[in-house]
Amino acid sequence: MSYDERDLKYMALRFNTGFGAASVKEVIGSGIVDSYRDIWDDDCGLLMKVAGDIRFSSGTRTAAKASAAARTEVMRAFEYYREETDRLRLHVISMYDDDYPYAWKNLSGMPKVFFAKGDRSLLGDVFSSGAVSVVGSRHPGSYALYATGQIVKEISEKGIIIISGMAMGIDRQAHMSALDSNGKTIGIMPSGLDIVYPYQNADIFDRICEKGLLISEMPPGQQVLRQYFPARNRLIAALSDACLVMEAGEHSGTLHTASFAANQGKALFVLPNNIYAANAAGSLKLIKDGADILLGSEEVIETVGAQVGIRLYVTGASVKTDKNEASEEEAEEGSEGYKKEDWKKRILNKLDIKDMDIGTLSSELDADFSLLAQCLTELELDKKIEVFEGKYSLTFSGN
Amino acid sequence: MAVRHKVFKIFSGFVDDLEGVLAEIEISVRPGIPTFDVIGLCDSSIKECRGRVRAAVISAGFLMPGGHVTVNISPAYIKKSGTCCDLAVALGLLFVSEQLHAPRDSLIYAEGELSLTGDVRPTPGGSMRLRASCAKRFDYKLIPGGEEIAAGSACIDAMCVNTLFDAAAIFMEDDYRPQRFDPSMLSEVTPELPDISCVKGQEKAKRAILIAASGRHNLMLLGSPGCGKTMAAKLTSEIMPPLTDKEKCEICAINEIVSVGEEIKRPFRYIYPGITPGRILGSYKFQRPGECIMANNGILFADEICEFKPQLLDLLRIPMENGTVSIDNGEKSSVLKSSFIFIGAGNPCRCGNLFEPGKKCTCSPSVRKRYMSKLSGPFIDRIDLFTEMRAVDPKALSEVARNRADPEGAKMRELTVRASAMQKERFGEGVYNGNAPSVDSDILRAPSDVVDTAVRIATSDGYSARGFGRLLRVGRTIADIDGRADMNVADIMEAALYRRSVITG
Numbered sequence: 001m002s003y004d005e006r007d008l009k010y011m012a013l014r015f016n017t018g019f020g021a022a023s024v025k026e027v028i029g030s031g032i033v034d035s036y037r038d039i040w041d042d043d044c045g046l047l048m049k050v051a052g053d054i055r056f057s058s059g060t061r062t063a064a065k066a067s068a069a070a071r072t073e074v075m076r077a078f079e080y081y082r083e084e085t086d087r088l089r090l091h092v093i094s095m096y097d098d099d100y101p102y103a104w105k106n107l108s109g110m111p112k113v114f115f116a117k118g119d120r121s122l123l124g125d126v127f128s129s130g131a132v133s134v135v136g137s138r139h140p141g142s143y144a145l146y147a148t149g150q151i152v153k154e155i156s157e158k159g160i161i162i163i164s165g166m167a168m169g170i171d172r173q174a175h176m177s178a179l180d181s182n183g184k185t186i187g188i189m190p191s192g193l194d195i196v197y198p199y200q201n202a203d204i205f206d207r208i209c210e211k212g213l214l215i216s217e218m219p220p221g222q223q224v225l226r227q228y229f230p231a232r233n234r235l236i237a238a239l240s241d242a243c244l245v246m247e248a249g250e251h252s253g254t255l256h257t258a259s260f261a262a263n264q265g266k267a268l269f270v271l272p273n274n275i276y277a278a279n280a281a282g283s284l285k286l287i288k289d290g291a292d293i294l295l296g297s298e299e300v301i302e303t304v305g306a307q308v309g310i311r312l313y314v315t316g317a318s319v320k321t322d323k324n325e326a327s328e329e330e331a332e333e334g335s336e337g338y339k340k341e342d343w344k345k346r347i348l349n350k351l352d353i354k355d356m357d358i359g360t361l362s363s364e365l366d367a368d369f370s371l372l373a374q375c376l377t378e379l380e381l382d383k384k385i386e387v388f389e390g391k392y393s394l395t396f397s398g399n
Numbered sequence: 400m401a402v403r404h405k406v407f408k409i410f411s412g413f414v415d416d417l418e419g420v421l422a423e424i425e426i427s428v429r430p431g432i433p434t435f436d437v438i439g440l441c442d443s444s445i446k447e448c449r450g451r452v453r454a455a456v457i458s459a460g461f462l463m464p465g466g467h468v469t470v471n472i473s474p475a476y477i478k479k480s481g482t483c484c485d486l487a488v489a490l491g492l493l494f495v496s497e498q499l500h501a502p503r504d505s506l507i508y509a510e511g512e513l514s515l516t517g518d519v520r521p522t523p524g525g526s527m528r529l530r531a532s533c534a535k536r537f538d539y540k541l542i543p544g545g546e547e548i549a550a551g552s553a554c555i556d557a558m559c560v561n562t563l564f565d566a567a568a569i570f571m572e573d574d575y576r577p578q579r580f581d582p583s584m585l586s587e588v589t590p591e592l593p594d595i596s597c598v599k600g601q602e603k604a605k606r607a608i609l610i611a612a613s614g615r616h617n618l619m620l621l622g623s624p625g626c627g628k629t630m631a632a633k634l635t636s637e638i639m640p641p642l643t644d645k646e647k648c649e650i651c652a653i654n655e656i657v658s659v660g661e662e663i664k665r666p667f668r669y670i671y672p673g674i675t676p677g678r679i680l681g682s683y684k685f686q687r688p689g690e691c692i693m694a695n696n697g698i699l700f701a702d703e704i705c706e707f708k709p710q711l712l713d714l715l716r717i718p719m720e721n722g723t724v725s726i727d728n729g730e731k732s733s734v735l736k737s738s739f740i741f742i743g744a745g746n747p748c749r750c751g752n753l754f755e756p757g758k759k760c761t762c763s764p765s766v767r768k769r770y771m772s773k774l775s776g777p778f779i780d781r782i783d784l785f786t787e788m789r790a791v792d793p794k795a796l797s798e799v800a801r802n803r804a805d806p807e808g809a810k811m812r813e814l815t816v817r818a819s820a821m822q823k824e825r826f827g828e829g830v831y832n833g834n835a836p837s838v839d840s841d842i843l844r845a846p847s848d849v850v851d852t853a854v855r856i857a858t859s860d861g862y863s864a865r866g867f868g869r870l871l872r873v874g875r876t877i878a879d880i881d882g883r884a885d886m887n888v889a890d891i892m893e894a895a896l897y898r899r900s901v902i903t904g
Contacts, residue, residue: 139764168764200765278759358896359789360756362602369602370877374892381859389747389767390754390787390902 003092005078006037007113008085011219012077013040017067019047021109023060030055035096036112042075044068077219084220088194091116099123107238107264111217117193118213122161122184126239130304131161131186133236135257136170136246136271137279141355142386144247144280146396147271147294148173151244154297156183160304163188163240165232165257166201166214170246175204178212185212186239190232192222215239230256237261241307242300245270245291248282255282258291267303269294276354343367344375344384348394351385355393404429407495410508410537411472411487412528413479416726416733417656417681417688419524419531422472424484426491429467437488439472442480451482452489454515459563464496483522485513486541489563499570501539508532509566511543517563521659525549526652529557539575541566548660550580552651582644585651588664593637593808597627600792604631607786607897609811612639613818614832614876617719617741617781619704621902622788623751623758628744631788632700635742636667638808640816645828646696649736653688653695666697666739672706679714681726681735691718694739704743705773712778715741719781722834738834747771747787747902754787754902771903783833783869784897818879832876838868843875845886852891860900870894 013019024036027050033039039046044067050056051065067074085092093100094113101123104110116123132155136144152174156162162178164171166187178185187208191197193216196205208214217235218228233256237243243261245268248254261268268291273280287293294300346365350356356364362372376392379385386395406427413422435449448470456463470488472479487509493499501507510528511519525542526549532540533555540557542550550557556577560566569575598605604620611618612635620628642650647663654661668690670679681689691699699715701707718724722738747753748762748770762770822831825842835842840850853874857867871886873894878886895901 198765357754357756357787357789358603359601359787363600369606370889370893372602373606373896374889377856377892377895380895381856387901 003085004037004094004096005082006040007092007094008081009040009074009078010036011113012074012081013067015219015222016074016077017070018063019067020063023063024112026056026060040074044071080221081219084194085115088117088220090193090220091120093120093123099127101239102127103238103241109234110238111235114215114217115193115219116213116215118209119211120213122186122213125159125184126161126186128308129159129161129184130308131163131240132300132304133163133240133243133257133261134170134174134246135164135233135236135243135248135254136283137249137252137254138167138169138171139279140169140173140247141273141277141279142388142393142395143273143277144170144271145173148246149177151294151297151300152177152183153181155300155304156181156185158301159184160301161186163236165190165229165236166197166205166208168198168200170254172201172204174246175208175212179204179207187212187214188232188235188239189214189216190218190228191224192216192218192220194220195223197224229253233257234260237266238264240266241304242267242269244294244300245283245286246294247271247273247277247280248286249279250281250285252279252282255286258286262291267300267307268292269300274354278355340371340375340378343371344379347372347375347379347392348384351392351394355391357390357392361392405495407491409487409491409494410506410532410535411484411510412508412531413472413481413483414524414527414656415477415479416731417527417692417735418733419527419529420474420477420479421528421531421534422474422479422484424487424491425471425473426488426495427467427469427471428464428492428495429469430465431467433465433467435468435470437470437472439475440478441472442478444480444482445472445484448482448485448488448513451485451513451515452492455485455513455517455563456489456492458515458517459567461493461498461567462496464492468492481522481524482512483510483524483528486511486519486543486560486563486566489513490541490566493567499567501570505538506535507539507541508535508537509539509541511541511546511560513563519543519560519562519566521545521549523659524656525659526552526648526655529553529555530652539569540577541569545660547580548585548651548663549655551582551584552648552655554581554648556580582648585644585647585663587642587647588662591637593634593812594630595634595808595811597630597634597791598788601788603896604786604788605811607784608635609638609814609880610873610876610897611635611740611742611784611833612811613815613880614822614872615738615740616783616833616873616876618743618784618786619779619782619899620742620744620786620788621747621754622744623753623755623790624746626755626788626790628788629700629702632698632742632744633667634808635740636665636698638811638815639665640812640819642696643828650696653693656688666694668694668697668699668739670699670701672703672708672711674711676711676714679711680724688735689724691715691737691739692724692735695736697739699739699741701741701743702745704745705770706745707773709773709775709778713775716778716781738829740833741782743782754789756789779899780863780865782899783873785899785902786897787902814880817882818876821879821882821884832872832879835872838871840871843871843886844884845871845875849874849886849888849891852888856891856895856898860898866898870898873897 047064047068051061148170156178162185164174175185196202237257237260245258270283270286270291271294385392409424411422437446512522521543525546530553541560542557544559544561558577670690679689718737723734724737725732725734748767750761752758753760853870874890877890
């Protein structure tokens with residue numbers, strides 16, 4: 001786990017003083033240093049020089065002066081990062097490393113230094129095998145979850161790396177599905193790598209540390225802040241060759257990722273959803289705006305294959321479609337039973353349009369309530385439908 | 400000159416620890432400088448009877464005997480309070496001073512508070528005292544006018560008196576005409592037609608309320624603020640069958656402790672998150688029954704259930720399980736009946752809009768989970784029915800407003816009456832599907848396919864044994880509402896709709 005200490009000092013400067021990305025850019029652009037690594041020297045000579053040089057903007061000069069004054073603080077942070085990096089066995093990866101993501105080199109605003117934990121070779125695999133980012137709502141519908149599970153499985157079986165943001169919902173499903181099918185997955189975290197966020201994901205956090213890779217541009221100890229999520233999303237989009245939007249509400253943060261991906265020239269696939277679905281307005285708008293429609297994993301695999309120019313994918317291996325005809329049921333043993341089967345079919349038809357609660361079902365079907373109740377329980381027992389928080393929805397496994 | 404030391408015995412009662420106790424009052428008069436002592440661990444409300452008795456005796460036209468008067472109220476080791484011994488003390492004084500004569504060896508019971516003018520007034524706790532008075536066969540039983548309801552609930556023969564002179568006249572003219580008091584005299588406040596507008600168009604909630612009221616199942620209503628949960632809980636008490644005589648007596652006995660002459664109706668007690676443990680179970684110190692004792696035979700309604708401290712709700716676990724509360728004051732503990740339908744109401748999540756169609760719940764899944772996890776598992780385990788509620792459609796509401804006399808409410812009450820009758824036949828009085836001690840499939844008349852279905856549902860849900868029993872109980876009530884002797888699979892299927900897992904994650 002070798003790294004250049006100057007990288008950690010640079011991080012200490014960036015995250016503990018007002019010396020921001022704009023100032024770094026200005027200093028490097030002025031030509032007085034060759035590399036960001038030279039900005040911080042232990043006696044702050046360069047920073048003092050910048051502070052006194054009227055060619056620099058006043059903001060940069062003030063920041064440089066303040067940073068030089070906060071020298072002990074920066075050094076203390078550096079010591080802390082060094083201890084944590086060793087303790088957590090983190091990788092410190094800089095733009096001078098060979099495995100610094102190729103895609104990031106060509107984009108502006110990418111971190112010069114970032115932290116990683118786990119299997120570092122995955123960064124090389126991103127280059128050689130391609131990567132797909134899978135993003136979506138934190139509380140998705142069962143349809144989007146199911147599709148995520150299926151498509152991620154199919155993609156990661158091809159050796160393509162699955163990238164997501166370690167959040168609940170779609171992100172979690174994507175990581176899980178990749179891990180479960182022995183695929184490779186990279187999680188990009190909004191916080192320092194010593195913090196498991198959200199804590200419910202501690203299980204996949206550990207699994208990814210073992211088999212996959214976690215990345216963060218934040219130094220250890222950095223708490224999660226709201227404004228870090230879009231920044232994290234830009235890294236997700238930038239690291240991948242294609243971006244899959246599984247489900248996004250009208251104001252979802254997922255739309256950030258999508259617009260980053262589009263602006264970075266990545267292929268954008270959106271899972272089509274029911275227009276009445278509660279949480280899909282944003283993703284449907286992306287389709288309207290011209291995003292590709294996600295109809296299965298083949299096209300994604302093809303796009304990624306073309307992107308990275310690998311020969312792995314030659315023919316579209318048979319990928320199962322998930323639409324099976326519901327098996328016809330024979331129910332002729334008496335009118336009562338027949339009536340019930342009839343009602344069950346009507347219920348399934350209603351739920352096919354959208355998820356419903358029992359109040360809506362009963363008013364739309366105008367059925368005897370006891371009968372409706374029995375049918376719902378029987379369908380649930382047969383795993384044809386499932387119920388969550390009062391809403392009934394069709395299952396995918398049952399039919 | 401030797402003076403005969405005279406002692407006279409008369410009986411009265413007092414309420415100790417929410418329990419009636421028969422008190423034997425001995426009155427002695429010895430010659431000497433006039434004094435008047437009351438002994439026997441009496442608090443000042445009893446001791447002050449000296450002033451009232453003295454004035455009332457004189458107002459009624461008798462003489463206050465001279466000499467040392469000592470009144471001993473036994474059992475003397477129990478602390479007592481209350482003013483109902485006044486009449487007995489006054490009569491005893493008249494007997495011991497030989498201004499009145501009673502037949503030899505006759506047992507006299509008298510209770511009532513005296514005013515200075517000699518009027519006899521009713522006091523709280525009459526029902527419990529009079530019931531305790533049934534332990535002995537009294538020849539004379541005098542009660543104040545105004546305690547008729549209490550007497551009815553205690554089922555006694557007694558004579559009402561309105562003044563001390565009336566009471567004395569009974570003995571002077573030997574004119575004791577007892578009257579029979581029994582529970583049939585207790586009239587329940589005639590219930591109005593239940594207003595079902597709050598559950599209009601909400602079939603699941605309506606059905607859950609009907610099942611809860613029929614089988615005395617504990618119920619949980621979850622829904623957005625203002626969707627009518629409190630109204631729905633009230634409706635549950637309104638559609639319950641008319642009170643039986645036994646229920647009337649029990650309700651009356653508890654009511655009488657707090658105040659006299661309270662009208663009799665099915666209790667609907669309301670507890671809120673800021674309530675103290677003393678108010679829930681009852682505080683010995685103030686002789687006030689707690690809400691869960693007041694709710695006996697009725698409904699205990701906990702609003703904003705998710706805001707309750709878990710310790711408070713856990714206090715309810717034992718009454719919900721056993722139907723009794725035991726109050727312990729360090730010296731003795733007494734067990735009181737506390738058999739009620741618990742109805743909890745709350746928001747399904749922090750913003751409350753989880754079940755509202757057309758509104759978006761703004762809670763994150765973890766917030767939602769945390770919100771519901773405030774209710775402890777053992778507590779939730781005792782709740783048989785869970786239902787969601789939604790704000791009533793304005794269209795349905797206007798329909799209700801137009802024809803107020805909705806016969807559906809009356810019909811629901813008919814169904815609960817039928818279901819109660821079936822349960823009475825099965826378990827005897829006072830035991831219902833919701834609180835029956837065992838779920839024996841023979842008693843519940845559940846054929847084996849019904850039991851198998853219940854097992855199947857229970858295992859698919861990771862249910863406890865209690866969960867399995869719950870399905871059977873609720874299913875039994877559904878069959879009772881239909882008036883069927885045997886349960887069928889459809890009952891269980893419907894019962895499964897009210898499982899918790901249906902509406903929470």
